[in-house]
Amino acid sequence: MGHYEQEKVAIQKRIPNLDTFSTLIDRLSVENVKLATFEYRLEILSLDEETKRKELHFKIDTQKSIIDDIKEKLREEMARILIENDYDFYEEKRTFN
Numbered sequence: 001m002g003h004y005e006q007e008k009v010a011i012q013k014r015i016p017n018l019d020t021f022s023t024l025i026d027r028l029s030v031e032n033v034k035l036a037t038f039e040y041r042l043e044i045l046s047l048d049e050e051t052k053r054k055e056l057h058f059k060i061d062t063q064k065s066i067i068d069d070i071k072e073k074l075r076e077e078m079a080r081i082l083i084e085n086d087y088d089f090y091e092e093k094r095t096f097n
Contacts, residue, residue: 014089021077021087028070035063 014020042056081087 014087016090016092020089021074021081024070024074024077028067028074031063031067031070035060035067038063 017023038056038059042053042060045052045056047053
């Protein structure tokens with residue numbers, strides 16, 4: 001295995017709380033909660049609060065983009081796992097055991 005292949009293998013090892021499959025799932029759930037919160041706030045605003053409504057529409061659009069990007073990363077990761085039939089990650093060591 002050449003140097004490039006060794007680097008490629010090392011890059012594919014997943015880091016807990018950064019790029020593991022479970023981290024992406026967690027991030028997706030958090031971002032969906034944010035989206036629901038913004039949508040709820042928009043729903044309860046009175047119609048005369050136009051500035052706040054515009055701000056919330058911007059936040060909602062941003063959240064939807066973030067969610068779409070996370071979903072795409074999840075699809076890519078699932079495909080990679082299925083194709084390679086492998087999932088390599090660092091085992092996270094706890095400090096308070």
